[in-house]
Amino acid sequence: RLLPNILRIHRSLHTEIAFAFDIDGVLLRSKEPISGASEALKLCHDNKIPFILLTNGGGTSENQRTAFLSDALRVPLSPSQIIQSHTPFKTLVPEYKKVLAVGSPTVREVAEMYGFEKVVHPMDIVRYDPSIAPFSGVSKDVRMELSREIPGLDKEPFEAILVFNDSRDWGADIQIILDLLNSENGMLNTVRQARPNAPPMSKPSVPIYFSNNDLVWANQYVLNRVGQGAFRTVIETLYSRLNYGAQLENTIIGKPTAVTYDFAHHILIKWREKLASGSKNEIPLPKLGVSPESSPFSKVFMVGDNPASDIIGAHNYGWSTCLVRSGVYRDGDPLPCHPTIIADNVFDAVKRAIG
Ligand code: G3P
Numbered sequence: 460r461l462l463p464n465i466l467r468i469h470r471s472l473h474t475e476i477a478f479a480f481d482i483d484g485v486l487l488r489s490k491e492p493i494s495g496a497s498e499a500l501k502l503c504h505d506n507k508i509p510f511i512l513l514t515n516g517g518g519t520s521e522n523q524r525t526a527f528l529s530d531a532l533r534v535p536l537s538p539s540q541i542i543q544s545h546t547p548f549k550t551l552v553p554e555y556k557k558v559l560a561v562g563s564p565t566v567r568e569v570a571e572m573y574g575f576e577k578v579v580h581p582m583d584i585v586r587y588d589p590s591i592a593p594f595s596g597v598s599k600d601v602r603m604e605l606s607r608e609i610p611g612l613d614k615e616p617f618e619a620i621l622v623f624n625d626s627r628d629w630g631a632d633i634q635i636i637l638d639l640l641n642s643e644n645g646m647l648n649t650v651r652q653a654r655p656n657a658p659p660m661s662k663p664s665v666p667i668y669f670s671n672n673d674l675v676w677a678n679q680y681v682l683n684r685v686g687q688g689a690f691r692t693v694i695e696t697l698y699s700r701l702n703y704g705a706q707l708e709n710t711i712i713g714k715p716t717a718v719t720y721d722f723a724h725h726i727l728i729k730w731r732e733k734l735a736s737g738s739k740n741e742i743p744l745p746k747l748g749v750s751p752e753s754s755p756f757s758k759v760f761m762v763g764d765n766p767a768s769d770i771i772g773a774h775n776y777g778w779s780t781c782l783v784r785s786g787v788y789r790d791g792d793p794l795p796c797h798p799t800i801i802a803d804n805v806f807d808a809v810k811r812a813i814g
Protein backbone atom coordinates (compact mmCIF):
# COMPACT_ATOMS: atom_id res chain seq x y z
CA ARG A 460 0.00 0.00 0.00
CA LEU A 461 2.94 2.32 0.62
CA LEU A 462 4.51 2.01 -2.80
CA PRO A 463 1.72 3.46 -4.96
CA ASN A 464 1.50 6.42 -2.57
CA ILE A 465 5.20 7.16 -2.88
CA LEU A 466 5.00 6.82 -6.65
CA ARG A 467 2.11 9.22 -6.69
CA ILE A 468 4.07 11.77 -4.70
CA HIS A 469 7.04 11.43 -7.03
CA ARG A 470 4.87 11.89 -10.06
CA SER A 471 3.46 15.09 -8.60
CA LEU A 472 6.96 16.36 -7.81
CA HIS A 473 7.70 16.39 -11.54
CA THR A 474 4.79 18.71 -12.04
CA GLU A 475 6.46 21.13 -9.58
CA ILE A 476 3.80 21.75 -7.04
CA ALA A 477 4.16 23.79 -3.88
CA PHE A 478 2.06 24.71 -0.85
CA ALA A 479 1.32 27.83 1.16
CA PHE A 480 -0.21 26.96 4.52
CA ASP A 481 -2.28 29.31 6.59
CA ILE A 482 -1.67 28.98 10.36
CA ASP A 483 -4.70 29.92 12.50
CA GLY A 484 -7.56 27.54 11.75
CA VAL A 485 -5.36 25.28 9.60
CA LEU A 486 -2.29 24.31 11.64
CA LEU A 487 -3.26 25.72 15.05
CA ARG A 488 -6.25 26.91 17.02
CA SER A 489 -4.77 29.36 19.53
CA LYS A 490 -1.60 27.44 20.43
CA GLU A 491 -3.02 23.93 19.98
CA PRO A 492 -2.08 21.90 16.87
CA ILE A 493 -5.04 20.93 14.69
CA SER A 494 -5.39 17.27 13.84
CA GLY A 495 -3.46 16.36 10.69
CA ALA A 496 -1.28 19.51 10.78
CA SER A 497 1.92 17.77 11.77
CA GLU A 498 1.37 14.93 9.27
CA ALA A 499 0.69 17.39 6.42
CA LEU A 500 3.92 19.34 6.99
CA LYS A 501 5.95 16.16 7.48
CA LEU A 502 4.64 14.77 4.21
CA CYS A 503 5.83 17.89 2.36
CA HIS A 504 9.10 18.04 4.25
CA ASP A 505 9.98 14.37 3.72
CA ASN A 506 9.19 14.55 0.02
CA LYS A 507 11.00 17.89 -0.49
CA ILE A 508 7.83 19.57 -1.70
CA PRO A 509 8.45 23.32 -1.27
CA PHE A 510 6.13 24.99 1.20
CA ILE A 511 5.77 28.20 3.12
CA LEU A 512 3.57 29.34 6.00
CA LEU A 513 1.51 32.36 5.02
CA THR A 514 -0.36 33.85 7.95
CA ASN A 515 -2.21 37.05 8.71
CA GLY A 516 -1.13 36.60 12.32
CA GLY A 517 1.98 38.11 13.88
CA GLY A 518 3.39 39.75 16.97
CA THR A 519 6.58 37.73 17.30
CA SER A 520 9.71 37.53 15.20
CA GLU A 521 9.86 35.06 12.31
CA ASN A 522 12.55 33.15 14.24
CA GLN A 523 10.45 32.79 17.37
CA ARG A 524 7.32 31.84 15.45
CA THR A 525 9.02 29.09 13.45
CA ALA A 526 10.79 27.75 16.55
CA PHE A 527 7.43 27.46 18.31
CA LEU A 528 5.69 25.86 15.31
CA SER A 529 8.54 23.48 14.64
CA ASP A 530 8.33 22.26 18.21
CA ALA A 531 4.52 22.09 18.35
CA LEU A 532 4.19 20.32 15.00
CA ARG A 533 7.38 18.27 15.29
CA VAL A 534 8.76 19.20 11.88
CA PRO A 535 11.89 21.19 10.98
CA LEU A 536 11.01 24.70 9.77
CA SER A 537 13.22 27.60 8.73
CA PRO A 538 12.41 31.26 9.53
CA SER A 539 12.78 31.86 5.77
CA GLN A 540 9.65 29.78 5.25
CA ILE A 541 7.29 32.02 7.17
CA ILE A 542 5.53 35.16 6.04
CA GLN A 543 3.59 36.81 8.82
CA SER A 544 1.17 39.65 8.17
CA HIS A 545 3.85 42.20 9.04
CA THR A 546 6.89 40.54 7.43
CA PRO A 547 6.62 42.88 4.37
CA PHE A 548 6.96 45.87 6.76
CA LYS A 549 10.70 45.10 6.67
CA THR A 550 10.77 46.73 3.25
CA LEU A 551 9.62 50.05 4.79
CA VAL A 552 12.67 50.45 7.05
CA PRO A 553 14.56 52.74 4.62
CA GLU A 554 11.46 54.97 4.30
CA TYR A 555 10.54 55.72 7.91
CA LYS A 556 12.60 56.44 11.01
CA LYS A 557 10.09 57.16 13.76
CA VAL A 558 7.07 54.84 13.68
CA LEU A 559 4.10 54.09 15.90
CA ALA A 560 3.98 50.29 16.18
CA VAL A 561 0.44 49.23 17.10
CA GLY A 562 -0.50 45.79 18.43
CA SER A 563 0.60 43.50 21.22
CA PRO A 564 3.42 44.87 23.42
CA THR A 565 5.78 42.41 21.67
CA VAL A 566 5.57 44.29 18.36
CA ARG A 567 8.03 46.86 19.68
CA GLU A 568 10.76 44.24 19.66
CA VAL A 569 9.72 42.97 16.22
CA ALA A 570 9.81 46.50 14.73
CA GLU A 571 13.23 47.16 16.28
CA MET A 572 14.53 43.85 15.00
CA TYR A 573 13.35 44.74 11.51
CA GLY A 574 15.55 47.84 11.80
CA PHE A 575 13.19 50.77 12.45
CA GLU A 576 15.26 53.36 14.26
CA LYS A 577 12.68 54.93 16.59
CA VAL A 578 9.83 52.69 17.61
CA VAL A 579 7.04 53.99 19.81
CA HIS A 580 4.23 51.79 21.16
CA PRO A 581 0.90 53.48 22.02
CA MET A 582 1.49 52.46 25.64
CA ASP A 583 4.55 54.76 25.71
CA ILE A 584 2.27 57.65 24.77
CA VAL A 585 -0.22 56.83 27.55
CA ARG A 586 2.70 56.61 29.96
CA TYR A 587 3.87 60.07 28.87
CA ASP A 588 0.38 61.51 29.57
CA PRO A 589 -2.39 59.18 30.82
CA SER A 590 -5.03 61.83 30.04
CA ILE A 591 -4.42 61.11 26.31
CA ALA A 592 -6.36 57.84 26.77
CA PRO A 593 -8.31 58.23 30.01
CA PHE A 594 -10.16 54.91 29.63
CA SER A 595 -7.28 52.70 28.56
CA GLY A 596 -7.93 49.08 29.56
CA VAL A 597 -4.30 48.55 30.60
CA SER A 598 -3.66 48.93 34.32
CA LYS A 599 -1.01 51.37 35.49
CA ASP A 600 1.17 48.54 36.81
CA VAL A 601 1.14 46.68 33.51
CA ARG A 602 1.74 49.90 31.59
CA MET A 603 4.74 50.82 33.75
CA GLU A 604 6.18 47.38 33.21
CA LEU A 605 5.69 47.21 29.43
CA SER A 606 6.06 50.81 28.27
CA ARG A 607 9.10 53.02 27.92
CA GLU A 608 9.90 56.63 28.50
CA ILE A 609 10.77 57.94 25.05
CA PRO A 610 13.08 60.96 25.09
CA GLY A 611 11.77 63.78 22.92
CA LEU A 612 8.49 61.96 22.24
CA ASP A 613 6.71 65.24 21.46
CA LYS A 614 9.67 66.91 19.78
CA GLU A 615 10.01 64.92 16.56
CA PRO A 616 7.18 64.01 14.17
CA PHE A 617 5.89 60.47 13.67
CA GLU A 618 6.57 59.33 10.10
CA ALA A 619 4.27 56.29 9.85
CA ILE A 620 1.71 54.26 11.77
CA LEU A 621 2.20 50.52 11.34
CA VAL A 622 -0.51 48.22 12.67
CA PHE A 623 1.43 45.01 13.25
CA ASN A 624 -1.29 42.79 14.70
CA ASP A 625 -4.55 42.93 16.64
CA SER A 626 -4.86 45.86 19.00
CA ARG A 627 -4.79 44.85 22.69
CA ASP A 628 -6.27 48.13 23.92
CA TRP A 629 -8.76 49.31 21.31
CA GLY A 630 -9.89 52.48 23.09
CA ALA A 631 -6.42 53.89 23.65
CA ASP A 632 -5.07 52.75 20.27
CA ILE A 633 -8.01 54.22 18.33
CA GLN A 634 -7.64 57.55 20.13
CA ILE A 635 -3.88 57.77 19.58
CA ILE A 636 -4.07 56.73 15.93
CA LEU A 637 -6.79 59.33 15.24
CA ASP A 638 -4.72 61.98 17.02
CA LEU A 639 -1.75 61.32 14.75
CA LEU A 640 -3.80 60.99 11.54
CA ASN A 641 -5.26 64.44 12.26
CA SER A 642 -2.13 66.03 13.72
CA GLU A 643 -0.04 68.88 12.39
CA ASN A 644 2.56 66.94 10.35
CA GLY A 645 2.71 63.99 12.72
CA MET A 646 3.50 66.00 15.87
CA LEU A 647 1.98 64.72 19.09
CA ASN A 648 -0.33 67.17 20.94
CA THR A 649 -1.24 69.06 17.77
CA VAL A 650 -4.24 69.14 15.42
CA ARG A 651 -4.14 70.24 11.79
CA GLN A 652 -6.41 73.05 10.62
CA ALA A 653 -8.81 72.45 7.74
CA ARG A 654 -8.33 75.17 5.12
CA PRO A 655 -11.55 77.09 4.40
CA ASN A 656 -13.41 75.74 1.32
CA ALA A 657 -10.80 73.00 0.83
CA PRO A 658 -12.17 69.51 -0.02
CA PRO A 659 -12.30 66.96 2.85
CA MET A 660 -8.83 65.62 3.61
CA SER A 661 -8.47 61.97 2.60
CA LYS A 662 -4.72 62.08 3.08
CA PRO A 663 -3.86 61.74 6.76
CA SER A 664 -0.98 63.68 8.29
CA VAL A 665 0.86 60.41 8.90
CA PRO A 666 0.59 57.42 6.50
CA ILE A 667 -1.06 54.37 8.03
CA TYR A 668 -0.43 50.71 7.12
CA PHE A 669 -2.61 47.80 8.21
CA SER A 670 -0.93 44.40 8.08
CA ASN A 671 -4.12 42.41 7.67
CA ASN A 672 -7.74 42.95 6.85
CA ASP A 673 -9.42 39.94 8.47
CA LEU A 674 -12.88 40.85 9.66
CA VAL A 675 -12.93 37.56 11.59
CA TRP A 676 -10.52 34.76 12.50
CA ALA A 677 -10.71 31.48 14.43
CA ASN A 678 -9.21 30.77 17.85
CA GLN A 679 -10.19 28.02 20.30
CA TYR A 680 -13.56 29.65 21.05
CA VAL A 681 -16.60 28.16 19.35
CA LEU A 682 -17.45 31.34 17.37
CA ASN A 683 -15.26 33.40 15.04
CA ARG A 684 -13.59 36.45 16.64
CA VAL A 685 -13.32 39.93 15.07
CA GLY A 686 -9.84 40.83 13.87
CA GLN A 687 -7.72 43.67 12.50
CA GLY A 688 -10.16 44.28 9.63
CA ALA A 689 -12.79 45.23 12.19
CA PHE A 690 -10.31 47.56 13.91
CA ARG A 691 -9.56 49.22 10.56
CA THR A 692 -13.28 49.71 9.91
CA VAL A 693 -13.58 51.61 13.19
CA ILE A 694 -10.57 53.81 12.39
CA GLU A 695 -11.88 54.56 8.89
CA THR A 696 -15.38 55.34 10.11
CA LEU A 697 -14.18 57.71 12.82
CA TYR A 698 -11.67 59.38 10.50
CA SER A 699 -14.46 59.99 8.03
CA ARG A 700 -16.75 61.43 10.74
CA LEU A 701 -13.99 63.72 11.94
CA ASN A 702 -13.10 64.86 8.41
CA TYR A 703 -16.46 65.77 6.84
CA GLY A 704 -16.93 62.43 5.07
CA ALA A 705 -13.37 62.03 3.74
CA GLN A 706 -12.28 58.45 2.97
CA LEU A 707 -9.06 57.64 4.80
CA GLU A 708 -6.16 56.90 2.44
CA ASN A 709 -4.36 53.87 3.80
CA THR A 710 -2.35 50.84 2.78
CA ILE A 711 -3.54 47.33 3.52
CA ILE A 712 -1.26 44.33 3.10
CA GLY A 713 -1.66 40.68 4.14
CA LYS A 714 -3.93 38.10 2.54
CA PRO A 715 -5.96 38.56 0.31
CA THR A 716 -3.90 41.42 -1.22
CA ALA A 717 -1.85 40.73 -4.35
CA VAL A 718 1.07 42.56 -2.69
CA THR A 719 1.34 39.83 -0.07
CA TYR A 720 0.80 36.99 -2.57
CA ASP A 721 3.59 38.42 -4.76
CA PHE A 722 5.85 38.68 -1.72
CA ALA A 723 5.02 35.08 -0.76
CA HIS A 724 5.54 33.85 -4.31
CA HIS A 725 9.07 35.35 -4.43
CA ILE A 726 9.91 33.61 -1.15
CA LEU A 727 8.47 30.28 -2.32
CA ILE A 728 10.58 30.43 -5.50
CA LYS A 729 13.74 31.20 -3.50
CA TRP A 730 12.90 28.54 -0.92
CA ARG A 731 12.59 25.95 -3.71
CA GLU A 732 16.05 26.96 -5.02
CA LYS A 733 17.48 26.75 -1.50
CA LEU A 734 15.97 23.28 -1.00
CA ALA A 735 17.45 22.08 -4.29
CA SER A 736 20.93 23.55 -3.75
CA GLY A 737 21.16 22.98 0.00
CA SER A 738 22.54 26.53 0.28
CA LYS A 739 22.75 28.10 3.74
CA ASN A 740 22.37 31.67 2.40
CA GLU A 741 19.51 33.80 3.62
CA ILE A 742 16.67 34.49 1.21
CA PRO A 743 16.89 38.13 0.04
CA LEU A 744 14.00 40.45 0.91
CA PRO A 745 11.63 40.76 -2.08
CA LYS A 746 10.64 44.25 -3.27
CA LEU A 747 7.10 45.20 -2.32
CA GLY A 748 4.58 45.34 -5.18
CA VAL A 749 6.75 43.53 -7.75
CA SER A 750 5.52 40.24 -9.27
CA PRO A 751 8.02 37.44 -9.97
CA GLU A 752 8.98 37.48 -13.67
CA SER A 753 8.29 33.76 -14.01
CA SER A 754 7.40 30.83 -11.80
CA PRO A 755 8.85 27.30 -11.74
CA PHE A 756 5.59 25.96 -10.31
CA SER A 757 2.82 24.46 -12.34
CA LYS A 758 0.56 24.60 -9.30
CA VAL A 759 0.71 26.32 -5.94
CA PHE A 760 -1.93 25.28 -3.42
CA MET A 761 -3.01 27.73 -0.74
CA VAL A 762 -4.47 25.78 2.17
CA GLY A 763 -6.67 28.06 4.26
CA ASP A 764 -9.74 28.25 6.46
CA ASN A 765 -10.90 31.77 5.64
CA PRO A 766 -12.70 32.17 2.29
CA ALA A 767 -12.48 35.99 2.44
CA SER A 768 -8.72 35.97 3.01
CA ASP A 769 -6.82 32.80 2.05
CA ILE A 770 -9.14 31.48 -0.63
CA ILE A 771 -10.21 34.56 -2.58
CA GLY A 772 -6.68 36.00 -2.38
CA ALA A 773 -5.07 32.86 -3.80
CA HIS A 774 -7.85 32.41 -6.37
CA ASN A 775 -7.41 35.96 -7.68
CA TYR A 776 -3.66 35.40 -7.77
CA GLY A 777 -4.05 32.30 -9.96
CA TRP A 778 -3.15 29.69 -7.34
CA SER A 779 -5.15 26.57 -6.56
CA THR A 780 -7.06 26.62 -3.30
CA CYS A 781 -7.82 24.11 -0.53
CA LEU A 782 -10.48 25.29 1.88
CA VAL A 783 -10.48 23.38 5.16
CA ARG A 784 -13.30 22.94 7.64
CA SER A 785 -11.06 23.27 10.74
CA GLY A 786 -11.38 27.06 11.22
CA VAL A 787 -13.47 30.05 10.13
CA TYR A 788 -15.42 28.32 7.33
CA ARG A 789 -18.56 26.25 8.05
CA ASP A 790 -20.40 24.21 5.44
CA GLY A 791 -23.12 26.33 3.90
CA ASP A 792 -21.30 29.68 4.36
CA PRO A 793 -21.41 31.78 1.18
CA LEU A 794 -18.18 31.45 -0.84
CA PRO A 795 -16.60 34.27 -2.88
CA CYS A 796 -15.25 31.74 -5.43
CA HIS A 797 -15.07 28.01 -6.05
CA PRO A 798 -12.20 26.41 -4.05
CA THR A 799 -10.25 23.72 -5.93
CA ILE A 800 -10.66 21.35 -2.95
CA ILE A 801 -12.76 21.46 0.22
CA ALA A 802 -11.35 19.15 2.89
CA ASP A 803 -11.92 18.35 6.55
CA ASN A 804 -8.37 19.18 7.54
CA VAL A 805 -4.98 20.10 6.17
CA PHE A 806 -3.63 16.53 5.89
CA ASP A 807 -6.66 15.51 3.90
CA ALA A 808 -6.18 18.59 1.68
CA VAL A 809 -2.49 17.85 0.99
CA LYS A 810 -3.13 14.19 0.16
CA ARG A 811 -5.86 15.14 -2.29
CA ALA A 812 -3.77 17.93 -3.83
CA ILE A 813 -0.79 15.68 -4.58
CA GLY A 814 -2.80 12.51 -5.18
O1 G3P B 1 -4.75 37.49 13.95
C1 G3P B 1 -4.67 36.30 13.24
C2 G3P B 1 -5.50 36.22 12.08
O2 G3P B 1 -6.29 37.30 11.77
C3 G3P B 1 -5.46 35.10 11.12
O3 G3P B 1 -4.30 34.34 11.00
O4 G3P B 1 -3.03 32.36 10.23
O5 G3P B 1 -5.49 32.47 9.85
O6 G3P B 1 -3.99 33.95 8.55
P1 G3P B 1 -4.21 33.22 9.85
Ligand code: MG
Nearest residue numbers: 481483484764
Ligand atom coordinates in the same frame (compact mmCIF):
# COMPACT_ATOMS: atom_id res chain seq x y z
MG1 MG C 1 -6.72 31.12 9.12
